[in-house]
Amino acid sequence: MTVYSSNVTRGLMLAAAFTAVVSRSSLRDLSSVSPIGYRIGFVTPQRLWTSSNSGRGSRPIGQIGQQHNGASWEEISNPKSSKTVKLFKAIHKANKSRRNEIGLTVAEGVRLVADLLSTENEHSKSLVRRVVISDALKQRAESPDGDQYHRELIYRLREADKKSRASRDKANAIIINTGGKDAVQACCGTVTSQGIAALVEIPTYNLDELSSEGEEEGFYLILDGLADPGNVGTICRSAVASGVRAVLLLESSCDPWSPKVVRASMGASFRLPVIEVPGDNALDRISDALKIDPKRIFAATMESSGDAGASKAHFDVDFTARPSAIILGREGEGLRPKIREALSNGRISSVHVPMSDGVESLNAAVCASIICFERCRQFAQKKSDDL
Template sequence: PAAAGFLGPPPRSLPPSSSSSSSSPARNLMTLARRPHRLGGFASASSATTTRLFSSSFDDDGDDEPPPRSAADPTLTSIKSPTVKRFKSLASKRKKRSALNLTVVEGLRLVLDGLSSPPTRKLFRHVVVAEGALRHPELGGRLREELGRLAREGQSDDDDGDNGGVRVSWGTDEVVRACGETVTSQGVIAEVSIPPPYSGPPAADDDGGRGGGGGGGGGGGRMYLLLDALSDPGNVGTLLRSSLASGVEAVVLLPGCCDVYNPKSVRSAMGAALRVPILSATSWEDALEALEGWGVNTKERVWAATMEGSEVSSSSSSSSGRGGGDDDGMAAAEAAAAAGARP
């Protein structure tokens, strides 16, 4: 197969050409490989070409220069390019994220974790990489492997790459940094689709789907977390990460909560925002109605917690918890009490 070279050890750098002519074999190969922007277009490249693109071409000590590039390379060099403007807009504007149903994921670990998990891998649409990211002492090798996997998957795409291939662009360090909002860029950023909203627990014989898995069958065996007026992205991200770790079936966001797909929330949640099913409710009453539709007894199995809460006795098998706001407690505390929620 064309990408068989990915399975072997990375090759050493090609020796420098004895001629500066633009028709040298190395330059021709690089031109061929980098012609399309979508990885699906690499299907026609040879094994050596693809391996040279995505395998390490640096010496073990990292002192060698990156492979030469031709004028045909699709390297992004301007921070005013449409790609940079699109990424920047998604990173900074909630309305843009909502309109396009897209967000951005920044950083080596978050991008790699997302690509290595099948449920989140299918959300990826466009990755922008700086060549320096391939030199990362711990994660550079994984990045090369994931880019190689994308290339292999792209080989089954149509020539125009319009049937789902992930687009990959190379950019300068300055370009990748301009695409996002982190102070210190790690040289890789990705555009990903926002997962569909949670629509209820799966059928008894269906274990698939995104995240969740609170255990047991029916609403009584699942745990849901409701967040009310939590406006700090860091706090919300921490709760999403905890929800993933504790097997929460879904998180319900009440009015006043921050955008969980804000890049800061995504970073704080360490990618959990793409894995934990999430639903936004317009009111506490709508949230209760949804819980009841999922089989939760909202008169007996809902607990509420605020920063001002007092100690309460334990209750058996509660299946829904509700967290209050960052500063003012729960804006709908009376509604919760009227609905029978435990304080």
């Protein structure tokens, strides 16, 4: 369950953030942005206002950069002065708190943007705010020789644009711009872009509203300070593929909405709740809110002793019975002291993936994926046995 904020209030706050960002060229000037604070919803603003380029007063952001006759997408002719390019750059350079204040992140790549706009992912589709596509990519996608992904991309862009133009609800409008190679590259964080980037609103979920009611078999991943964006993104991708209900991040974890994480997740982070849970009592809050027996919270370790109470192999844990969660420790450092203490006093349990001799550990994302898909195997086996 998601808590929604007021459309009007959210619109005013995001408008302030947008205006402050695009009117300045340096990230330092973002300090003038009025803080949005803790955002409790992903409802989009009803109307975002800014000055038009023609100097004829103000109009909604949903109209900026669009031809009113709907015949074409307006081109970014001067990347250096473009407010859109400046906003993309500001989000790439922003730290975690600034990016959260702005309320937007960047997604780039043909497959990623096409997937976000898929009708199968209505929630992620509703979060896309602006797309910048290169002239070269647009021409290639429209060519009879274009491949499947390019054709799907241009079709979904046209459908999204058509729907936005026909709707009076500018809160959910998708603005599309074209541009030359330099313009699109300036909007991207990769060295060599694929010719497309999108601004996507960051969804926010409240842990206390993520009820486990009706989720007797709910499964959660808890990231204990994971710092590598590639690992966090890959874990989100595996989580969606294997039916994980939510990914929960403890303090000191990397920003789950950085463009690098979004790119590594291939947009999967927009398809399930990703929630940051700060504080020393994070495990207690998670256990209470999601009604998980602490004994069903398993910290991933490298221990494989046969002693009573020691770590169980992942295939010896029954994941089909009750809600459970897996904790994955920070790369290199492992689990934080508080969690190690909870393990040593028997408050929570431990699990490990058996490995051949001489192998010290697995990558965190690999470990998470193995355990997640073992759970899938168990459910498939249970379903087969019940037939």
